Amino acid sequence: MATASVATHDAAYDHHDHEHHDNFVTKYIFSTDHKMIAKQYLVSGIFWAVIGGFLSILFRLQLGFPDLNLEFLRPLLGGWIDEAGKLDPTFYLALVTMHGTIMVFFVLTAGLSGTFSNFLIPLQIGARDMASGFMNMLSYWMFFVSGVIMFISLFIKTGPAGGGWVVYPPLSALEQAIPGSGLGMTLWLVAMTFFIASSLLGGINYITTVINLRTKGMSFSRLPLTIWAFFLTAVIGLLSFPVLFSAALLLVFDRSFGTSFYLSDIYIGGEALPNTGGSPVLYQHLFWFLGHPEVYIVLLPALGITSEVIATNSRKPIFGYKAMIISMLGITILSFIVWAHHMFVSGMNPFLGSIFMFLTLIIAVPSAVKVFNYLTTLWRGNLIFTPAMLFSIGLVSFFISGGLTGIFLGNSAIDIQLHDTYFVVAHFHLVMGSASFFGMLAGVYHWFPKMFGRMMDARLGYVHFWLTFVGVYMVFFPMHYIGIAGFPRRYYSWTNFEFSNMYTDLNMFVSAAAIITFASQFIFVFNFFYSMYRGRKATQNPWRSNTLEWTTPVNPGHGNWPGEIPTVYRWPYDYSKPGAAEDFIPQTVPLSATPESNLPHEQEQVKLEMEIMKEESEVLAANGSNH
């Protein structure tokens, strides 16, 4: 009923709309519409996730089955499989490097933030589009160029970059160090430069849009937590990516122009290099000044999406809305002053180490507040287990189990033992990798109807969830033990170490679980593309949600709302409000329309609201007579 009357109502305002005649190129390729750009980011993200995941399967084969004959991969990898059917060790390093780079930057930064910030910011704050559609388009195409360059680097003769995703000099700065420090490294740096430009263009747009283009009534205290998360993510990106740019710039000078910012007193093959006076630790400081906030660039959007999905599907207001915002702000600020906990063993002053340890452990506080609020929102809710809800709960689970190990790693004394072992790998794959990935999947399942006007298949979603959820724990839980036992990261093989024999089976188990988990992602890929064309048609508000995007037509066109942009009268979490007829009250419903459910202080606001609405209708009438 609501849909029908909205349509007739909007017909009266048709003269506000511009006529749009899009051809294929302006609609699907060089689009400036935030929804299309979001879909471009999403499809690119899925593409990169498949590539990044596949690379991890390749090196998991080597780690889990060191004696396996990989001859069957020769058609794909060619010369990277040697005569004995073994994976080339330098290519192994490149695989690890590219897996990290692709997953952190291309999937969980561009794919996650790029998709959902673009898609949801205008829709949830009530804006026609981003502040600058052109900059938004430029941002996507910079990302695209960056991706093309990175993709090409996979196929060059010396292989892609091989110095780890952190590309520490001197390894990454000297072409003669390993094959992966040659052309592959150059392409990596060029690709990342484009990526930084893309992120900054996107971030500037997100911040500007959130601050300047909110609809009437959408105060910061009524913003959905998704928008808060995207906003703070963009702020973090804006402050940290330029620092990575500086770090990369100096690295480029060292690599290609012979300067010595990071290089000093190096001998290669018995010959001294001319470089003198540089400091490799300087790079680590600059890199981790981005690198640590990057963790939250990846994680915060996922947490925001989770807040929204859990509240909607618990049919309860989010517990501690303000506490959620404050803890996100806390995380944002703290993320900039903990970077050196990645460098405890770099020879830094132990006193400085204990300061960074102290600051690091403080992050446990806002993180615990968030977890507590998720659990209390779920507590006694009328839970609806949609796939999105399951993935959100999965995120909370990973956030807890991965977060707990962070307390160990943040301790500078324990870190001496655990640094650069599989314990670290297990920790960040759970708390940052899998958690963010689950947030992204939750977002796709939840907003798919808004993106494509159709529903994803829920049963396939359940299968996908359980295989992935169990799979992720099967992969990463055993890694803690391997790490505590002392297995270092990035090693091609441990068969030379006696102690490693007793863990051979465990590594094999991890690899098998990884293959199953990766394979089950194709259920999602199938579901995604199949549902795009064949899925059940979506209704306007399939999850009975409160936020503004569900007041748009099923397939929103340019400008999102066919008529006027709706005004917002309440916060987005009025679920199961006592006295209300329905268990949700959208943000567009005025308080004056719901006297039965208003709280005492809201009843007082009704009078004010009525006055404003009266003034508005006068203006509306005046405008109407002008036409």
Added chain:
Amino acid sequence: MMEKELQYVDMVEQPIAMHPKKFALWLFMVTVVMIFAALTSAYIVRQAEGNWLDYELPEIFWVTSGIVVLSSACLQWAYYSAKRDNLAQLRIGMVAAVVLGIAFLVGQWYSWVALVDREVFFVGNPAGSFLYVFTGLHAAHLISGVIFLIIVLISTFRYKVHSQSMTTMEMATTYWHFLGGLWIYLFMFLLLNH
């Protein structure tokens, strides 16, 4: 109730705190600040580790700093002229700002010549390399500023900048003052820390 729910109130042009493009410019300047904050802190961290080449800063920096301040002053004068719709003064001020901007760039080039004269090269001790990076990266941004000014200058000849249409002029002025200020910061930083 349903009727009330559908009461879409007219959006009488949402009052915007700041022009979105101006706001975006400020955010861009934040990223530039972060780049130079990173580089100057890297300079301090590196300097603290020793093995640091000491050399005299080129004296021409005093001249170029004067030029950049003068250029900002000219632009500010042009800005006020535009506000008063005095288009002739506006053009004179802008041309002066652009010429002084280019003079600044030439001066910065001569600072590199001066560095080479005292055998401080881009390749060598990071103490020298940092100076080249600071000045080079700043000059790159300043070139973007000059281009921006020239674009605005052209639009003044098309009568597109006047008291009723000041957005691009305001943005150009803000950016130019920022770049000038950035140089003064870098120069002060170098004076204190070299």
